[in-house]
Amino acid sequence: MIRNNVRWMAIVAAVTALACSAGVAQAAQCGSSPAGFEAWKESFAGEAKGQGIGATAIAALMQTNYASATIAADRSQHSFSLSLDQFLAKRGATTIVARGRSLKQSHAAMFASIEQRYGVPPGPLIAIWGMETGFGSQRGNQNMLSSIATLAYDCRRPEFFTEQLYAALKLIDRGALSGSTRGSMHGEVGQTQFMPKNILAYGTGNLDVAANALSSTANFLRAHGWRAGAGYQPGEANFAAIQAWNAAQVYQKAIALMGRQIDGEGTAATR
Numbered sequence: 001m002i003r004n005n006v007r008w009m010a011i012v013a014a015v016t017a018l019a020c021s022a023g024v025a026q027a028a029q030c031g032s033s034p035a036g037f038e039a040w041k042e043s044f045a046g047e048a049k050g051q052g053i054g055a056t057a058i059a060a061l062m063q064t065n066y067a068s069a070t071i072a073a074d075r076s077q078h079s080f081s082l083s084l085d086q087f088l089a090k091r092g093a094t095t096i097v098a099r100g101r102s103l104k105q106s107h108a109a110m111f112a113s114i115e116q117r118y119g120v121p122p123g124p125l126i127a128i129w130g131m132e133t134g135f136g137s138q139r140g141n142q143n144m145l146s147s148i149a150t151l152a153y154d155c156r157r158p159e160f161f162t163e164q165l166y167a168a169l170k171l172i173d174r175g176a177l178s179g180s181t182r183g184s185m186h187g188e189v190g191q192t193q194f195m196p197k198n199i200l201a202y203g204t205g206n207l208d209v210a211a212n213a214l215s216s217t218a219n220f221l222r223a224h225g226w227r228a229g230a231g232y233q234p235g236e237a238n239f240a241a242i243q244a245w246n247a248a249q250v251y252q253k254a255i256a257l258m259g260r261q262i263d264g265e266g267t268a269a270t271r
Contacts, residue, residue: 030155034066040153048169057169060145060179067150070142073185074151080248084257087250093258096130100262103135110211118218119228123263124242125214127255132193136210139191140184144168144177148187148196161187167196176203192217220245232256 028043029036045058079090088094104111104122111122133139148168151161164187171177176199183189187196190207194216202220205212218226224244230237233256242252 028153030158031153032155034068037066037150037153041149044149044152044165048166051166053166053169054173057172060172061149061169063179064143064146064149066153067142067146070147070150070185070187071154074154074156080250082250084250084253087254088257091131091254093254096127097258097261099135100126100130100258104262110214114215114218115228118215118222118226120218120221120226121259121263123259123261124221124232124255125217125259126262127258128192128217128245129210129214130258131251131255132188133191136191136208139182139193139208140188141182142185142187143179144181144183144187144189145172145179147183147185151186164196167200171196171199190216217245232259 028040028047031037031040041062041064045061048058048061079087082090100123103126111125114125115121129135145168148161148165152158152165154161168177168187172179177189177196181189184193188194189196189199191210191213192207194203194207194213198220199207199216202216202223203212204215204219207213207216221238221241221244224241226232226238226241232238232242234253239252239256242255245255246252
């Protein structure tokens with residue numbers, strides 16, 4: 001009896017291993033060129049259906065194209081390796097601070113409402129707004145879904161962008177985004193450039209509307225530990241929330257610096 005049980009367990013283990021290996025073989029495989037993208041879409045669509053993604057989003061996925069410009073941009077993010085002074089000059093920090101101070105005054109009621117609700121002052125929000133899209137003037141003209149699908153297929157960071165792709169598909173199913181939504185190179189959308197997963201978690205409305213985008217940004221920062229009244233320079237309590245917004249150290253320091261200059265009286269683009 002013991003010998004039979006051992007034999008039976010071995011058979012079950014072998015069948016289970018075979019089933020698992022078949023599942024892996026059928027899973028969507030990453031690639032590094034356009035050649036496998038169409039096959040990958042077919043495979044991923046099957047997985048997405050199994051995860052409850054609806055027909056509208058699946059149809060939008062199947063219409064995506066391999067985004068060569070996105071791959072090129074993903075391989076050449078050189079500005080984040082600049083010094084802080086070089087980065088500030090390249091991004092036009094002096095202009096962002098000057099315009100930001102003006103917007104802080106002209107939209108005082110909006111920023112007061114956001115600060116009352118989320119505890120985030122105008123400076124860092126305006127700095128992010130200016131840095132990300134030039135205050136809404138440069139939101140990108142790439143097909144959002146094609147960009148994210150391409151990066152989910154690409155072997156460089158498939159795990160991260162697969163999560164973003166599922167979030168984008170859910171938003172399309174809900175009608176919050178569509179297969180024709182335009183955004184930046186990595187699929188960011190709106191006035192402060194939200195990725196789909198963050199839209200699901202922190203979005204407060206149509207992010208092409210400045211008030212919604214800024215409220216959503218403040219909601220993100222609060223969710224990542226922002227404390228009303230605490231400082232946000234490097235080493236201070238709220239700097240960690242800025243770090244959560246963008247992983248590049250030079251970007252984080254630039255936002256903190258410009259935010260302080262917009263909120264206070266510091267000279268633009270100087271430390």
